[in-house]
Amino acid sequence: MVFDYIDGAAGEGYGELLNRETIRNIRLQPRVLNNVEHRSLEVPLFGNSAGLPFGISPMGMCNLSAPGADLMLARLAASENIPTGASTAASTSLEDIIEAASGNAWFQLYFSGNETMSDQLLDRARACGYQTLVLTVDVPEVGRRPRELRRGFKMPFKIGVPQFIDFACHPVWSLTTLAKGRPELANFGGKFGEFDRTASRAGADWSLLQRLRDKWQGNLVIKGVLSADDAQRIKSYGIDAIQVSSHGGRQLESAPPAIEMLAKIRQAVGSEYPLFYDSGLRGGEDIVKAYAMGASYVLLGRPFLFAIAAGGEQGLTEMKTLLAQEISIALAQLGVCDIQSIDREMIVL
Template sequence: MVLGREIHSTEDAWRLAKRRLPWMVFDYIDGAAGAGDGAAMNRKALREIRLQPRVLSNVEHRDLGMPVFGHEARKPFGISPMGMCNLSTPGADLMLARLAAREQVPLGVSTVASTPLERMIEVAEGHAWFQLYFSGGGSEATALVKRAKAAGYRTLVLTLDVPEVGRRPRELRRGFKMPFRIGPRQFLDFALHPGWSLETLIKGVPGLANFGGPNGHFDRTSSRARADWTYLDRLRGMWDGNLVVKGVLSVEDALCLREAGVDAIQVSNHGGRQLESAPAAITALGAIRRALGETYPLFFDSGLRSGEDVVKAYATGASFVFFGRPLLFAMAANREPGLTQLWEALSEETSITLAQLGVTSVSAISGQVLYAAP
């Protein structure tokens, strides 16, 4: 452990990452659509949920395991698909894959990962889901689906809340591009953050590993607006594994997706990075759960920062939840030891929260743990 880099919370990870990362990279990871109101709303909505402590329940033994698609994950949260993770620190993709293997939790492998999808599922020992973006006319996406199937992926996560990439002023002001375009501002930025810059120079600037060429042929800003229900039908026909649709906030869409044969829905507003005025994801989760009933699988991400947030998501209707940016901050702060520290902190927070509520397992969480004012 490097002195001064201890991580006891997501706030610690964020603070340390902000210190170490170049401004351009930090603002890309931390940024949100518009002025950031959507991301702030995610946090506000979660903070305002109150939990009901209980006493005189024997909670000496608590179980954090949680089933997901017939598999018992050792922890009740997985790893959201995130693009270009190696920007946080070289090798971040594989750090996440090793964590997924160790904890037997789902790892979302992004279309725009910095490590080939075949390598990711190998290192994750099979605990990996492939996240797919529709692009162009769909031919590139089809090729990726075939690669994922050949590599052994059994779950496909189709992300649909990016018909056009949201405007994120923080990264625009920094001139963030992939591949990097180095001008005077970026040169100064990198010079003032020598730890990250030298390590990245030595290990190599991350590219888009699932596409041809040194930096790939995928344009992260390209339109994906042509995706429609016909495309979903075609994808369902070619993919015989689990199909998850990520980025759903509408009850009407959720009902239609279930009818279309989607195996699970991931309620998410992309962490506030797409539509600033979108509803808080936790609010949408409750509405969709009420509409779909108790048994349909609903996954959740967006705004989670603690073990208490994990419990709140389950109490609101989640079947499984996923952390995203906090894990990038932890790796930026202190590489793999930082990731381990934060993961253990989140696990301990979740376990302690169960004890406070008089609950012995995550699977036993229900709406009854939510505080209702008399």
């Protein structure tokens, strides 16, 4: 059930597959005899420098992959100086995440239509030191994800006979999760009210963007954009960055490959505007391709949770090291010493 929640996507999963296939089919142009002895993976990000060219996209209920997953991600963010997303639907409170991340966390807001609840979350985020707010706009309704539905995945858990059998078949996961307490929507409960991850957010419109811009003085990122027209309009509201994303194929199965829309959006917003990218990146060369298609920074989702599920915090560190090595080797093959030198010219059409 947990694997189907993490790995699952909208419909038959073709949109999610197409994201990865499209990235895989991009070819990069090797160049030779440039001195590439000294390579750097640092990338400028909101006036600072991210230690690695990839960050952690916000994900709800990460502790389902293993107990303590949110804090493992936060510690990775702290040690590498990269951003980790603290989701509205996180299984660890936004206060605990930013502390463990030593400030390297971005708060991700789902606007539920309940302005009081959103204001309360913004106040909490501000109070504990978040400087970057990510508003996710591609979930007017939660996408239909049959693998979740078939498993009866609900938060909080509803444990019927099929779920009980499923847990019994995965004793290591079940016992460790039981021992550490079952994951909850940690930003809610008690005085903070209840959150329904499947609730409709269909009432949000452009006026929300204006209100949020007025309320949030820090960096404001709009996540989940696939249209060049939308991107231009968002930019005109004084938004600091756009995260091009198809939510990892979890929302609209028939959406175009997000990486192709990244290139179109880059053309529409000009070369200087900060554009972040996530969806379908699985290796170091994929990350380099996203920069070549126009990203100013990139983030990954599922691979982090798979690494934790497979190998805990050590697995996560190993995956980070592997990705960094792959990127560095790819830079050498392309004849450049840093990510900022990657550009569209390096793609072979």
